[in-house]
Each structure stands twice: as structure tokens, then as C-alpha cells.
Amino acid sequence: QVNLVASGGGLVKPGESLRLSCAASGFTFIDYYMGWIRQAPGKGLQWLASISGTGAYSRTADSVEGRFTISRDNGRKTVYLDMDSLTVEDSGIYWCARDGQSGASYAAFAYWGQGILVTVS
């Protein structure tokens, strides 16, 4: 079955960097876009970034553009989120999720990782 295991969260100081990882299994990894979503305390869901199956195409939310970078290693079946210049507003729960299948007529975040806590303080 589809499984996404995220890691790399923790406590960092403002201005520091952090790399989140998400290891996937149970599906043909290269066939799917992957994404990162977060939820700050008391706030709603915020999409952060998505990347195509081959990694050739990615998009990032304007609010974190230039500080957050999504990438993937298809050999390791892992997607990453590199976060730089972190601020207290970046604190929250971060999820990786499987986005749509390349070439499909629809896309949705059907599978999610377990969520990891990032605290910037």
C-alpha cells in the first residue's frame, strides 16, 4: 500500500535552515507529482510546493518563493523540501503528499505522510 514517511523536522532558530525528507513506497514514484503542505498553529492548510514526476517541473507558493525549494531523488523515492531563512511564522506541521499522476485528467492529494513538526524559535 502507499506509504509516505516524512522526517527532518525539529527546533531551529530564526534565520536557520532545515531540510525535510519524505520517503515513498507502494507506488510507482516517478509517475506522480509530489507536494508539501503545512499548517501553522490555529491556521488553515497552506500548499507550499509541488514537483513533477521527473523533477523537471516544480512550482512554489509565492509566500515562500526564494526560501523554500522542492526537489526529488527518484532513485531513492524521496522528495525533499529545503527551507532557508526560517522565521517564527514558518512554525507548524508539515506534510508531504502524493499529488496527481502525470497525464491524468485530475489531481488530488490522496495520500499524506504522518506530518512533522517544525518549530522556529
Added chain:
Amino acid sequence: DIHMTQSPLSLSASVGDRVTITCRASQSIKSNLNWYQCRPGKAPQLLIFDSSSLNDGVPSRFRGSGSGTDFTLTITGLQRDDFATYYCQQSYSVVRTFGQGTRVDVK
């Protein structure tokens, strides 16, 4: 970016009630609209994809409808497990966006 607006942002209901949540997109997104249920401490769960398709394992009391800019999530016969926060999300653009969320709590 496509902006998603949900209403209401919160509502109170009782077990057995029929609940309707609306979601409006700032431009046409055809049927590329998904609904998620969020509970504290859990990952969001996909309920409805492509506006009206029920995800595997989701009870039939959940129904989605709409196209273009206006969408609706209806829960018919609210159950205890349904008290949660619901989000719409568009997948028309690769720049994905979520609505603000609608909290459904006990009346």
C-alpha cells in the same frame, strides 16, 4: 494564483443534520476541485476529488457538486465522526491553493 473562498467559515450542527459548505474559485477551474476533512492530530483525508467523485472508503453521505467557479460539499445525516474542519482545494493550476477551511462543530 487562483483564490479559493469557502463559506461559512464555521457552523454548528447536530447529529443527523444536513450540512452544506460552499467553495468559490476566483476563476474557472472546470471540475478540478477536491475536498478534505481535517481532524486534530491527523493528516488531512481526501473525501471528494474532481468535484464529485467519492474517494475510496468515504461514506456515501458525503457528496460534492459544481463546476467552473462554484462548488458544494454536502453531508447528509451528519455523524459524530464528521465534526471536523473541511477544506476545498483546486488542482486546475499546479500552483495549488486551499480554501480557508470550514469548521463544523456540535450545536
